[in-house]
Amino acid sequence: MDNTTLRSRITGSLDALLIGDALGCPVEMKTPAEIRARYGTLRTLEDTPRPWWRPAGLHSDDSQQAVALCDALLEAPDDPAPVFARLLVEIFEAYEKGPGQHGGHRGTGKNFRVTVDKLVAAAGADPFAGAQPTAGNGVAMLAAPIAWRFPTEPARREKALLAVARVKTTDPRAVGAAAAVVEAVAHGLARGSLRDIDHGRWIDATAAAERAAGGGDGSVTHAFSRALTAMLARLPCPRAEMLEAIEAVAGATSDRPVGPSAGYALGSVVTALYLALDAPTLERALIDAVNLGDDADTVGAMVGAVRGAADGAGAVPKRWREGLWAKGAFNDRIEALVSGAAEGWRPAESLAASEGRWSRMAERARVSGEG
Numbered sequence: 412m413d414n415t416t417l418r419s420r421i422t423g424s425l426d427a428l429l430i431g432d433a434l435g436c437p438v439e440m441k442t443p444a445e446i447r448a449r450y451g452t453l454r455t456l457e458d459t460p461r462p463w464w465r466p467a468g469l470h471s472d473d474s475q476q477a478v479a480l481c482d483a484l485l486e487a488p489d490d491p492a493p494v495f496a497r498l499l500v501e502i503f504e505a506y507e508k509g510p511g512q513h514g515g516h517r518g519t520g521k522n523f524r525v526t527v528d529k530l531v532a533a534a535g536a537d538p539f540a541g542a543q544p545t546a547g548n549g550v551a552m553l554a555a556p557i558a559w560r561f562p563t564e565p566a567r568r569e570k571a572l573l574a575v576a577r578v579k580t581t582d583p584r585a586v587g588a589a590a591a592v593v594e595a596v597a598h599g600l601a602r603g604s605l606r607d608i609d610h611g612r613w614i615d616a617t618a619a620a621e622r623a624a625g626g627g628d629g630s631v632t633h634a635f636s637r638a639l640t641a642m643l644a645r646l647p648c649p650r651a652e653m654l655e656a657i658e659a660v661a662g663a664t665s666d667r668p669v670g671p672s673a674g675y676a677l678g679s680v681v682t683a684l685y686l687a688l689d690a691p692t693l694e695r696a697l698i699d700a701v702n703l704g705d706d707a708d709t710v711g712a713m714v715g716a717v718r719g720a721a722d723g724a725g726a727v728p729k730r731w732r733e734g735l736w737a738k739g740a741f742n743d744r745i746e747a748l749v750s751g752a753a754e755g756w757r758p759a760e761s762l763a764a765s766e767g768r769w770s771r772m773a774e775r776a777r778v779s780g781e782g
């Protein structure tokens with residue numbers, strides 16, 4: 412693949428990840444009915460309502476963690492986990508902690524806050540000190556950069572994923588979900604389409620990562636790849652029917668009800684992959700993703716990363732790209748990825764510095780909005 416094409420597809424994946432995250436933030440934890448009542452169909456970047464007010468177009472922790480991983484893979488491609496853990500702490504320390512504010516991380520969930528708090532306590536001694544036994548989407552949402560860094564090297568993708576996943580989770584379902592995202596992004600980068608992805612090879616790569624992550628009996632270890640298999644076997648399928656089926660498969664392995672865009676990997680990650688495969692355009696995929704509500708920012712981020720890689724920068728609606736606070740801010744990373752930067756590469760401005768600045772700007776905007 413030539414560099415112009417690779418640059419366009421990585422840019423599409425990164426920009427659409429940021430957009431999906433920012434688009435979904437205002438409707439996180441909302442139901443589809445609540446979203447309809449307030450926005451009709453949400454198609455524009457909006458402020459996140461109080462009590463977690465954040466300005467339109469500012470990304471949340473999903474994108475922050477993904478870019479942290481990107482930076483870790485550029486700095487230490489063969490041992491990214493310690494750098495990734497260090498960057499999560501640096502972002503945390505780049506802004507104050509307070510009610511509803513977890514340092515420089517924006518829009519965090521409880522598991523992630525525990526992970527970061529434990530990493531802070533470990534003071535760099537153990538990058539895996541904060542791993543939680545959770546089967547959520549917390550690795551899948553940040554994993555796309557592994558495909559950006561190693562677009563043609565599946566063995567290095569799997570090695571990097573297994574190492575980085577252990578910073579956050581010990582559950583093979585979360586690792587399998589992330590592997591499925593990484594392989595879909597890699598396919599999109601290579602082919603410029605998701606239509607011709609080989610289902611058998613995709614499922615095999617996902618199952619291999621689950622086995623390598625281990626830690627469960629057979630029903631747990633292969634739960635994600637089985638859910639992916641069930642979704643793919645149903646294609647093509649009317650939208651409502653597919654979402655019901657995803658919910659049923661996910662619910663059968665959970666002790667509580669799981670919606671199609673719940674944080675549980677078998678819900679939101681399968682749904683994100685389905686929407687990325689099924690929607691006629693990237694724009695439509697993102698709109699459909701966030702209007703499901705629930706873990707809307709994360710589903711948006713995953714759909715954007717996967718479909719954006721296939722469709723490239725040209726498919727990203729200009730009105731959304733222009734509305735991003737981080738528009739163009741990570742272009743140095745994209746150039747480093749495309750040119751195959753040497754180990755030890757660092758950005759001109761650290762991620763913690765830019766994230767701290769954005770958090771301060773957001774706080775000023777919040778205060779002036781109140782005044």
Ligand SMILES: [Mg+2]
Pocket residue numbers: 471472473517518519708709
């Ligand atoms: Mg978020």
